[in-house]
Amino acid sequence: MIWNPNKECMSRDEMHALQSKRLQKLVTYVYHNVPFYRNKMQAMDLSPEDIRSIDDIVKLPFTTKQDLRDNYPYGLQAAPASEIVRVHASSGTTGNPTIVGYTRKDLAVWSEVMARCLTAYGVTREDTFSVAYGYGLFTGGLGAHYGVENLGATVIPTSTGNTEKHIRLIRDLKVSGIACTPSYALYLAETLDKMGLTKEDIGLRIGAFGAEPWTENMRKEIEERLGLKGYNIYGLSEIMGPGVSYECQEQNGSHICEDHFYPEIINPDTLEQLPRGQQGELVFTTLTKEGMPLLRYRTKDLCTLMEGKCACGRTAVRMGRIMGRSDDMLIIRGINVFPSQVESVILEMKEFEPQYMLVVDRVNNLDTLQVQVEVRRDFFTDDIGSMLGMKKRLADRLKSVLSISADVKLMEPGSIERSQGKGKHVIDNRILK
């Protein structure tokens, strides 16, 4: 099913025309309402009239997370305070949090794009859907919530916490779909086991998983343990929240709601736009946003864009799986390491739980990487030789994938901290000078 065939299946020419029109309008709007953008454009000797089509987007300045911090709290807001009806904020682990104000129309667009996602996953008005993203400043909870309501399904605003109660609700209210982080989905599966229940007892059918990078192997693991089909949902609070892109039944990349969020891939070093198919940093321009519109926002997410009509009928550009946020990339002894690579290896080996932690340190000026992993109860044996063999198999596999050696540490099952929100997979103890 397709929620909005007019937009989701638009011909490329029509989309190009729509995007061009919207970009011109957007640039005029920010030029007159956001001093930050006006100053930047004037410094580049650029006026709104120079933007004639979407292809002129390369002339426009970029926006970074640092720009949002520097203009805390409302410096990038374009709409007057009287038009803002809601504010979300991203977790500011370092420095100021990012504040995003939404107008009534922004919220309508958001629940529209969320309804597109949910429909693509197969959610209908008959479904009961649990939103287990955190409700609050984080965009996950409320964003998904209003999408489910807009679609007309029944929403259970579970949020996070009290997982046993959540599982009982899923069973008793015949909940068929759930939105949460992949980390939480795994925690849900573990709790299910502990309660002595099976996936058949709860009957989940659809999972909308996002808010953190996850691998194909993680998808298989979650699908197997919860008995559902897992779909990727992508979004970021600076642009909107969940619903920026979504997988369809084909699961060949995530369709971007291009009529609202214009994607580009750039080379993060030269800032040049790259042709479709090449990997680089994902950049979004919010074509229709009123509250805090952004020009060419650098997401730091690394992926590729794919063109071509999908077998599902949608025509929108698709983004490949996120390799990782460039912020998540570790440089260990000069080699780039993504936690997702380690995840993929661990999930290939049935001896280990899908929980892991990378501990990076520097000893005598040499970087060290320790990979902590939990041994599955069924694979524990009294024979120390087999246990060491298990450890060596993982170390060898990691070395061939990462090109650096990692020290594997076998941990007791259940000993690595479980996350109900975004999973934490890295502890970096290096003091970099």
Add this chain to the structure above:
Amino acid sequence: MTIKQVSVFLENKTGRINEVTKILSQHGINMHAFSMAETPDFGILRLIVSDADKAAEILRGADFAVMLTDVIHLHCPNEAGALGKILEQLATAEVSIEYMYAFAEGDIANIVVRPTDIERCEKAIGC
């Protein structure tokens, strides 16, 4: 005599053995013998207790990775050469030993043996 040994997977973390013994004592399980096989990051605690099945169930309930292993429990006189005699018998019968641990007090020595082949080991010592 073949008996059941409880093996517990432990991370090398201060106080971890203590937790195992505490849980067992709370359930009135007495430990007769134990040994610890260790590597730099993990260890395997091997226990001979008054009720192996119950101990395994309780420890599993407390989220430990546990396994029951058959081992051979032997007595021999606490005197020079007694253990040697037994090992001789095993060697002759071509029984290899994965690990063993022993303790002697008074006139008696207690030995726990984990052979690669339990049946062959039983036959060799005639128990």
